[in-house]
Amino acid sequence: MAYDKFNILKSTVVPLPTENVDTDQIIPARFLKATEREGFGDNLFRDWRYDVEGNPKKDFVLNDPTFSGKILLAGKNFGSGSSREHAVWALYDYGFRCVVSSFFADIFKNNCLNIGVLPVTVSAEFADVLFEAVENDPSTEVEVDIEKQTITLVSTGASESFDINVYKKENMKNGFDDIDYLLNIKDEITEFAVNR
Amino acid sequence: MEKKTLFDKIWDAHVVRSVPHGPDVFFIDKHFIHEVTSPVAFLNLEKRGVGVLYPERTVATPDHNVPTIDQDKTIKDKLSRMQVERLRENCERHNIELHDLGSAHHGIVHVIGPELGITQPGMTIVCGDSHTSTHGAFGAIAFGIGTSEVEMVFATQCIMQVKAKKMRITVDGELGKGVSSKDIILYIIAKISAAGATGYFVEYAGSAIRALSMEARMTICNMSIEMGARGGLIAPDETTFNYLKGKRYSPKGEEWEKAVAEWRNLQTDEGAVFDKEYQFDAADIEPMITYGTNPGMGIKVKENIPSTDGMEGSNKKSYLKSLDYMGFAPGEPIKGKKVDYVFVGSCTNGRIEDIREVANFVKGKKKADNITAWIVPGSREVEKLAHEEGLVQILEEAGFKLRQPGCSACLAMNDDKIPSGMYAVSTSNRNFEGRQGPGARTLLASPLTVAAVAVTGEISDPREVF
Known part of the structure; x- marks a missing residue:
């Protein structure tokens, strides 16, 4: 499933400092019953966002109109637990294109890269700088430049570089996915499979 | 080489x-x-x-x-x-x-x-x-x-x-009475945290692991992801080959001999280097239970819930948020807490050995009145064996009923949901907020500990329940 190209993203930020946010929080299992990929954004963070009657919980950041944007700034160990790609579909469907954290769970990070949501790992110190800036001034913008591999706090120019492997970087920039690559080398794969 | x-x-x-x-x-x-x-x-x-x-x-x-x-x-x-x-x-x-x-x-x-x-x-x-x-x-x-x-x-x-990256976790020594492979893995995760193995693939080794049955080994590898690892593996040995021999899709006859000969080479070379190593002593492992909202938040049943001493900032905030969800206070004992539900099942502990362990424990005892118990076999085969071995009858006499196979209350996608605010002690793998139903409070433990809880109606150490 190809996705939009990712080059430079400049946006305000939604802060969620809670640590160890697992994919059951991002999208609870009872909402995984769809057989198509669209529409999961409505139930993103469902049980933190709404009470049992379906009323918005005022203290949750997605219900706070002062914060919005395409970048989610998350606490340490974001996306742990279940491999459900639905968690990333929900973030994407809601409008996030980039998640920033000092630590990501493995499968979640892979899933992000596979559907075009950029996971940016920053140092714990820089994460603190970002949280403070955004919480003090919700209009704070952050710029993520995939070519330069930098993330910058626009107001102060404070910046940090992040890692992404060359292959994934090119994919993100061009909106390619792994299947395109794999289908192109199918003959090599079938030859390999003969002995397996 | x-x-x-x-x-x-x-x-x-x-x-x-x-x-x-x-x-x-x-x-x-x-x-x-x-x-x-x-x-x-x-x-x-x-x-x-x-x-x-x-x-x-x-x-x-x-x-x-x-x-x-x-x-x-x-x-x-x-x-x-x-x-x-x-x-x-x-x-x-x-x-x-x-x-x-x-x-x-x-x-x-x-x-x-x-x-x-x-x-x-x-x-x-x-x-x-x-x-x-x-x-x-x-x-x-x-x-x-x-x-x-x-x-x-x-x-x-x-x-x-x-x-x-590669990690090896070695557990040597002998497990004490009433301690099982679920306790080993909950102990390991509590030691290295729910994110401690992120980026790694884990090999489990040591005499305590070698001594385990295949089903017990599966319980350990199953929860590798709960410390962030991509996966975990155990080198195959006679226990592995004995388990596989005669299974429907296992190689047969000459093919079997050939396969086993090849499988014997699947060992880590002496002197091979891991990116990270941990060593634990089996004698230090006791019945474990979780008290928080990730599988790294585990303690021995006999211990108190950790206090907030030494915690600060978002770490302390996240910890207190977690305890608040569970309705627990820092520093208090976990033993004796009232429980509403028990769940035996899931890909972690829904195999025949698990059902056997529970049945053996509850034999001649009665389920506590305040407990609703769901025992869910991992497969039709497990269900069939439970009937054939007379386990179903033992369970029924003690007030339990065996349901039909599926993931069930482990992730509560079907109707098997723990009601909001209720406490469930489960043999499954995740105690995340809402995992077993919106608002449900999950404590993870071994099948034996769950059986003890089912009988006493409160958090109990299985070694103390007769």
């Missing part, structure tokens, strides 16, 4: 090619699918106009959302029914082996794979489910993948993966 770990040996044998400065093109021997993470992959495959390259390498079963009563009737929940029907249609269309609801080998995907002998040493195995790590107990590289990767496996039998 280069010293290799078991993980290296299997990994390197499955690399079709390496992308410069990028991932490996990684060949997958076996692919398990279920109703929840496969439909979008099939849909996208069709949008691309691509078929399934090697349908014989994929095996399907509906497990995540299925009811655990009245499985012979139409599934009441419309969306669940649609997912199961879609799985049937997709398997039919693409010629994929399906162990359907009600069939002799239906069950949780990670229970039936080993039962049928599909899971074998040296294999690479994936499934759109993070507990695929279970299959690592056989000396296989097995891990969970996302739906995009499920699609890749359908189309090309490969995924693009960066090789993980």
Whole structure:
């Protein structure tokens, strides 16, 4: 499933400092019953966002109109637990294109890269700088430049570089996915499979 | 010659090619699918106009959302029914082996794979489910993948993966009475935290691991993901071969001898280097239980919930948020807390040995009145054995009832939901907020501890309940 190209993203930020946010929080299992990929954004963070009657919980950041944007700034160990790609579909469907954290769970990070949501790992110190800036001034913008591999706090120019492997970087920039690559080398794969 | 770990040996044998400065093109021997993470992959495959390259390498079963009563009737929940029907249609269309609801080998995907002998040493195995790590107990590289990767496996039998770092966790010594493999893994996760193995693939070694049955080994590998590891594996040995011999898909006759000879080489070379090593003493492990909202928040049943001493900032805030959800206070004992539900089941502890352990414990005792108990076998095969061995009768006499196989209350996608605010002690793998139903409070423990709780109605150490 190809996705939009990712080059430079400049946006305000939604802060969620809670640590160890697992994919059951991002999208609870009872909402995984769809057989198509669209529409999961409505139930993103469902049980933190709404009470049992379906009323918005005022203290949750997605219900706070002062914060919005395409970048989610998350606490340490974001996306742990279940491999459900639905968690990333929900973030994407809601409008996030980039998640920033000092630590990501493995499968979640892979899933992000596979559907075009950029996971940016920053140092714990820089994460603190970002949280403070955004919480003090919700209009704070952050710029993520995939070519330069930098993330910058626009107001102060404070910046940090992040890692992404060359292959994934090119994919993100061009909106390619792994299947395109794999289908192109199918003959090599079938030859390999003969002995397996 | 280069010293290799078991993980290296299997990994390197499955690399079709390496992308410069990028991932490996990684060949997958076996692919398990279920109703929840496969439909979008099939849909996208069709949008691309691509078929399934090697349908014989994929095996399907509906497990995540299925009811655990009245499985012979139409599934009441419309969306669940649609997912199961879609799985049937997709398997039919693409010629994929399906162990359907009600069939002799239906069950949780990670229970039936080993039962049928599909899971074998040296294999690479994936499934759109993070507990695929279970299959690592056989000396296989097995891990969970996302739906995009499920699609890749359908189309090309490969995924693009960066090789993980290597960790070895050695547990030596003898386990005490009343201590089981679930306690080992809860102990390890409590020691290294819910994110402590992120980026690693774990090999479990040592005399305490060697002494375990295959089912007990599966419990350990199953929860590798709960400390962030991509997967975990255990080198195959006589225990492994004895388990696999005669299974439906195991090699037979001469092929068997040949396979076993090859499997014996699946060992970490002496002197091979790991990126990280941990060593634990089995004698220090006691019955464990979790008190918080991630599997790293575990203590011995006899211990108190940790205080907030030394915590600060977002760490302390997250900790208190977690305890607040659970309705617990820092520093208080966990033993004696009232419990409402017990759940025995899941891909972690839904196998016959688990049911046996519970039945043996409750034999001649009675379930406490305040407890609602759900005992859910991992497969039809487990269900059948439980009947044949007289376990069902023992359970019924003690006030328990065996349900039908499925993932059930582990993730509460079906009707098996713990009501909001209630406490459930479960043999499953995750105590996340709402995991067993919105507002449900989950404590993870071994089947034996769960049995003790079911009898006393409160958090108990199984060694103290007679």
